[in-house]
Amino acid sequence: MQRLKRLRLLGKRVAVWTVVEGAQVIELADVSYSYGGGALLSDINLSLGPGSFHFLTGPSGAGKTTLLKLCYAELLPTSGRVALFEEDVRTMDRDAVARLRRRVGVVHQDCQFLDHLSVAENVALPLTVAGRDVAAQASNLKELLGWVGLTAQAESRPPQLSGGERQRAALARAVIMDPEVIIADEPTGNIDWDMSLRLLTLLIELNRMGKMILIASHDLNLIRSAKSEVAARVLRIRNRSVQLAAVDL
Amino acid sequence: MNALAAIRSLLRTDLKVGRVVPPAGYTARLTIFTSGAMAFLAVFALALSLATGRLADRWGAELARTATVRISAPAGQVEAQTQAALRVLETTPGIARSRALDREEEQALLEPWFGPDLPLEGLPVPRLIEVIEEGEGYDRDGLRLRLQAEAPGAVLDDHTRWRAPLIRAADRLRLLGLAALLLIAAATAAMITLAAQAALAANSQVIRVLRLVGARDVYIAHAFVRRFTLRALAGAAGGTLAGMLAIALLPRAGAEGGFLTGLGFQGAHWLWPLCIPVLAAIVALLATRVAAFRSLGELT
Ligand SMILES: Nc1ncnc2c1ncn2[C@@H]1O[C@H](COP(=O)(O)OP(=O)(O)OP(=O)(O)O)[C@@H](O)[C@H]1O
Numbered sequence: 001m002q003r004l005k006r007l008r009l010l011g012k013r014v015a016v017w018t019v020v021e022g023a024q025v026i027e028l029a030d031v032s033y034s035y036g037g038g039a040l041l042s043d044i045n046l047s048l049g050p051g052s053f054h055f056l057t058g059p060s061g062a063g064k065t066t067l068l069k070l071c072y073a074e075l076l077p078t079s080g081r082v083a084l085f086e087e088d089v090r091t092m093d094r095d096a097v098a099r100l101r102r103r104v105g106v107v108h109q110d111c112q113f114l115d116h117l118s119v120a121e122n123v124a125l126p127l128t129v130a131g132r133d134v135a136a137q138a139s140n141l142k143e144l145l146g147w148v149g150l151t152a153q154a155e156s157r158p159p160q161l162s163g164g165e166r167q168r169a170a171l172a173r174a175v176i177m178d179p180e181v182i183i184a185d186e187p188t189g190n191i192d193w194d195m196s197l198r199l200l201t202l203l204i205e206l207n208r209m210g211k212m213i214l215i216a217s218h219d220l221n222l223i224r225s226a227k228s229e230v231a232a233r234v235l236r237i238r239n240r241s242v243q244l245a246a247v248d249l
Numbered sequence: 250m251n252a253l254a255a256i257r258s259l260l261r262t263d264l265k266v267g268r269v270v271p272p273a274g275y276t277a278r279l280t281i282f283t284s285g286a287m288a289f290l291a292v293f294a295l296a297l298s299l300a301t302g303r304l305a306d307r308w309g310a311e312l313a314r315t316a317t318v319r320i321s322a323p324a325g326q327v328e329a330q331t332q333a334a335l336r337v338l339e340t341t342p343g344i345a346r347s348r349a350l351d352r353e354e355e356q357a358l359l360e361p362w363f364g365p366d367l368p369l370e371g372l373p374v375p376r377l378i379e380v381i382e383e384g385e386g387y388d389r390d391g392l393r394l395r396l397q398a399e400a401p402g403a404v405l406d407d408h409t410r411w412r413a414p415l416i417r418a419a420d421r422l423r424l425l426g427l428a429a430l431l432l433i434a435a436a437t438a439a440m441i442t443l444a445a446q447a448a449l450a451a452n453s454q455v456i457r458v459l460r461l462v463g464a465r466d467v468y469i470a471h472a473f474v475r476r477f478t479l480r481a482l483a484g485a486a487g488g489t490l491a492g493m494l495a496i497a498l499l500p501r502a503g504a505e506g507g508f509l510t511g512l513g514f515q516g517a518h519w520l521w522p523l524c525i526p527v528l529a530a531i532v533a534l535l536a537t538r539v540a541a542f543r544s545l546g547e548l549t
């Protein structure tokens with residue numbers, strides 16, 4: 001697996017790509033989760049490798065959002081083991097979780113923004129909180145806003161955006177840190193077909209750059225379109241467990 | 250050096266850090282007002298401490314430098330014993346001068362009680378010798394013994410009996426002033442903790458978003474700490490200035506005012522209240538930091 005390791009070499013930070021055979025980016029082993037009542041998810045075994053492209057489907061309330069939250073350490077499993085980049089989430093301290101979230105871009109289903117900042121500032125927020133120089137990335141930011149079709153709304157406040165615009169802004173925010181993994185929860189839920197395809201194209205392009213993509217979606221048409229472009233696999237939640245869906249949907 | 254760097258990073262116009270938390274409403278004004286009022290009170294507590302300290306020192310010093318020898322003897326022996334006592338005093342190390350008060354001076358001392366026409370000659374009024382110390386002072390017990398041998402009617406009165414309670418009272422006042430300062434600091438910490446907790450609770454959604462996009466706890470805490478520290482600093486600076494102005498404008502009553510007009514700052518003591526805003530800022534920094542990390546710890 002290609003993994004970014006930071007080595008302190010002669011006082012300089014040098015990024016080194018190392019290849020670790022067989023390493024998985026997200027690994028769930030015998031994972032169960034319950035919100036307090038009965039188990040919502042049980043005995044889930046899943047391993048997602050680098051550069052893979054997965055869809056996650058299932059009926060509403062099946063636990064898609066819950067499973068994704070387990071995958072970016074917002075929730076800890078009730079039992080079983082979740083490992084991200086080979087690290088058990090249970091042993092991570094809060095700073096490690098913060099660093100992890102810079103390597104995993106997430107589009108949340110209920111895209112949350114800071115309403116007192118502009119859309120552009122919200123999209124750049126991961127850079128800001130990571131202490132990166134936002135001004136130096138201004139052209140990247142502009143390009144990204146163009147990609148998701150929000151150039152005109154850059155200086156608006158998030159409450160002024162439509163549902164679809166919010167989702168596009170959330171996607172832009174998820175990818176601005178150039179993360180190794182992108183997890184999106186219903187990223188096309190409120191978007192028309194053309195814009196959905198545009199976002200899908202963006203995600204496919206990111207996948208071709210080597211990023212691992214995991215998308216929860218109901219949209220079978222979207223999944224079919226994706227499968228014609230990339231080797232996307234479809235996971236389905238059924239009976240509290242995850243199965244690989246049939247090749248043809 | 251470390252503290253200096255921390256303060257510099259706090260003051261750096263790091264708009265990004267300041268802006269990720271929305272501009273606050275009433276907690277900001279509350280913090281500024283509270284630290285201003287507390288600083289104002291702290292100026293007075295400090296003035297009380299310094300003034301009573303000064304008073305205790307002065308009383309101690311003035312009274313310690315003088316003593317009185319009283320000679321009560323049968324009429325025929327008074328003069329002889331007075332001369333004997335003066336000789337003893339002259340040869341005692343640590344005594345600069347000693348002098349027998351003459352009749353007019355004794356009359357003047359008694360005048361407030363008995364009026365100007367008291368015929369002292371007919372009364373067995375004791376003679377008084379005024380003793381002025383020098384250097385480290387004299388050996389009281391040794392002097393008492395020698396006086397007893399040379400002039401049996403001589404009694405040494407070194408004022409310690411009535412000086413001690415005065416100085417104890419002044420010292421106690423100084424302690425009370427310091428205790429008031431500590432209480433003010435603690436109350437400031439408590440109020441800033443409450444205000445910070447209110448701000449953290451009001452911004453829980455913001456904090457959640459910041460955590461989700463990868464902000465570390467120190468980053469989020471810093472945004473709040475910076476705010477409350479700067480507010481406390483500004484409020485306390487205003488309160489301190491107002492307090493110092495109020496003390497500078499205290500009416501002067503001259504010597505008769507005694508203790509009351511002594512309640513002020515003198516010379517370099519005027520620099521002391523300038524520490525109050527700095528201390529307020531440090532208290533705010535610590536209080537907010539503790540509150541922030543505690544409430545962040547409750548978040549996943
Ligand atoms: N914080 C929570 N506390 C208690 N129950 C919850 C919580 N979040 C979700 N649930 C329940 O867990 C179940 C799965 O929720 P989840 O959001 O994972 O479903 P989903 O598959 O994402 O659904 P949808 O397609 O509608 O987004 C639902 O029945 C929901 O009511």
Ligand SMILES: [Mg+2]
Pocket residue numbers: 064065066109185
């Ligand atoms: Mg969901």
